Amino acid sequence: MAIQWFPGHMNKAKKAIGDRMKSVDMVIEVLDARCPGSSANPLLESLSGRKPKLKILNKRDLADDARTQLWLDYYSGQSQTQAIALDASERGNAVKLINASRQLVPNRGGIEKPLRVLICGIPNVGKSTLINSMLGKKSAKTGNEPGITKAEQRLFLADDFWLYDTPGMLWPKIIVPEGGYNLAASGAVGRNALDEEEVSLELLKYLSHNYFDLLTGRYQLDYEHDEMATWREEQWLEAIARKRGTILSGGRIDYQKAAEIVLTDFRSGQIGNITLELPNEWTKWLAAARVF
Ligand code: G4P
Numbered sequence: 001m002a003i004q005w006f007p008g009h010m011n012k013a014k015k016a017i018g019d020r021m022k023s024v025d026m027v028i029e030v031l032d033a034r035c036p037g038s039s040a041n042p043l044l045e046s047l048s049g050r051k052p053k054l055k056i057l058n059k060r061d062l063a064d065d066a067r068t069q070l071w072l073d074y075y076s077g078q079s080q081t082q083a084i085a086l087d088a089s090e091r092g093n094a095v096k097l098i099n100a101s102r103q104l105v106p107n108r109g110g111i112e113k114p115l116r117v118l119i120c121g122i123p124n125v126g127k128s129t130l131i132n133s134m135l136g137k138k139s140a141k142t143g144n145e146p147g148i149t150k151a152e153q154r155l156f157l158a159d160d161f162w163l164y165d166t167p168g169m170l171w172p173k174i175i176v177p178e179g180g181y182n183l184a185a186s187g188a189v190g191r192n193a194l195d196e197e198e199v200s201l202e203l204l205k206y207l208s209h210n211y212f213d214l215l216t217g218r219y220q221l222d223y224e225h226d227e228m229a230t231w232r233e234e235q236w237l238e239a240i241a242r243k244r245g246t247i248l249s250g251g252r253i254d255y256q257k258a259a260e261i262v263l264t265d266f267r268s269g270q271i272g273n274i275t276l277e278l279p280n281e282w283t284k285w286l287a288a289a290r291v292f
Pocket of ligand 1: 058059060061062086087088089121122123124125126127128129130
């Protein structure tokens with residue numbers, strides 16, 4: 001799946017993040033709980049070096065709880081790393097985030113030695129929503145489009161807890177093909193940059209293997225269970241199109257419209273609580289793509 005890149009902007013952001021990294025004690029990375037591996041940016045890993053890291057699995061309300069727990073265990077097993085799962089709009093997130101950060105860097109605290117934290121995340125993982133809800137603001141979001149520079153902000157969650165918002169923008173980086181599809185399905189990739197039909201077919205393939213009951217439950221398809229269990233993803237899309245009546249003149253199926261329905265349903269949680277990757281799947285994909 002092709003994605004448009006803006007190397008100039010990326011290099012600028014990389015430099016700015018690298019500069020800021022020198023004066024922070026730890027890094028918070030906001031991830032999408034539905035695809036934690038894919039929504040991480042490997043650049044951050046290299047820029048942050050050995051600094052303690054807090055991974056936030058955001059949008060937990062849309063993700064599969066059992067799988068979220070597996071991801072939390074996976075990250076907590078990494079050195080200098082902690083992980084918590086959040087729904088950005090919930091109350092009490094600031095306390096959870098501050099407590100987890102203080103555990104990671106116990107030697108900082110008090111007005112003299114405030115804990116300085118950089119918060120990062122690729123677009124659409126919910127970083128702005130989280131920051132705004134923690135600050136009790138409605139919205140302070142600036143553009144995520146290329147060319148719109150987001151001024152770096154220092155936010156005071158407590159007198160001795162300084163949160164720096166990412167200078168520049170952390171771009172999504174697709175390092176394995178499955179990750180590209182998962183980012184696209186979750187909405188992290190702009191609509192113009194993806195082929196919705198292709199993405200919906202990959203999504204249906206994964207859902208039919210891993211969330212068969214949720215899929216059949218959502219679309220109430222009038223077929224035998226055993227028959228559907230043998231379907232390829234194209235057959236799922238066709239059946240959904242017929243059920244939802246996305247039919248063009250002459251009886252042709254409007255696959256584009258059906259794809260939009262599936263993606264919108266997935267993104268809004270209408271199909272159910274779903275996570276598109278497991279830690280062991282993610283590491284397998286990395287190994288297959290020879291990315292370590
Ligand atoms: P960003 O700064 O990382 O780019 O992401 P942003 O906060 O703009 O959030 C992207 C979308 O994700 C927004 O939806 C936001 O409401 C939604 N979102 C953020 N956190 C959560 C969460 O924990 N759970 C759920 N369910 N949704 C979350 P949107 O449709 O793009 O905009 P809006 O009209 O809902 O604000």
